[in-house]
Amino acid sequence: MPINVDDVMQLFCHLSRQKGMKAAVKHSGQGALLAGATAFIGGLMGGPPGIALGGAFGGLLGALMTTGQFRPVPQILLELPPAEQQKLYDEAIGILRHLDWTDVVQLTALVMGNTSLQEKLTAVLINYLSKELRAEIQYGE
Incomplete structure (x- = not known):
């Protein structure tokens, strides 16, 4: 069955919710621009x-x-x-391609029942968040 982007996003949402993942997306470019502008004005x-x-x-x-x-x-x-959802999907599809499922509920059950798949998909998600979004990740409620 072809895997669509929305199903993969729902899977990542469920996985990250189970792990209690939170992230803070940093806006370092804006901060640097502000620091430079105030130094210039001060000068x-x-x-x-x-x-x-x-x-x-x-x-x-x-x-x-x-x-x-x-x-x-x-x-x-x-x-x-x-x-951006497509980028994350493209990274995850290599892991999910070999699974046989009919709907997102079954896909989620397959992944949540397999620790190895969970770890691989969590690594993909963490890599995406930290590299693409430059986010700091935190676990727990």
């Missing part, structure tokens, strides 16, 4: 000491911006644009 207004003060202030604001709030991974997965 225009106060010369070299202004650069130091502006950079310090901007660095603090940038750091606050990059510390994301932890959200449940299923919520993050469901908010992904279709192109």
Whole structure:
């Protein structure tokens, strides 16, 4: 049976919910831009000491911006644009291709009954979240 993207997303949601996974997506580019902009403005207004003060202030604001709030991974997965869901699907399909199932409930039962499959799919999910989204992952409720 062909595996569709929505089924794989539902599977990842169930798996991450079972493991109590949460992730904080960092916005490091925005933080760096803010730090640079405040250093520049500080330099225009106060010369070299202004650069130091502006950079310090901007660095603090940038750091606050990059510390994301932890959200449940299923919520993050469901908010992904279709192109990003497709990337995650493409990584998971190699593991799921050989399974024989009829619907997403049966697929989920097959995966949840096999520790090896769970570990492989969890590794795919963690790899995607940390590399593609630059997220920090946390476990537990």
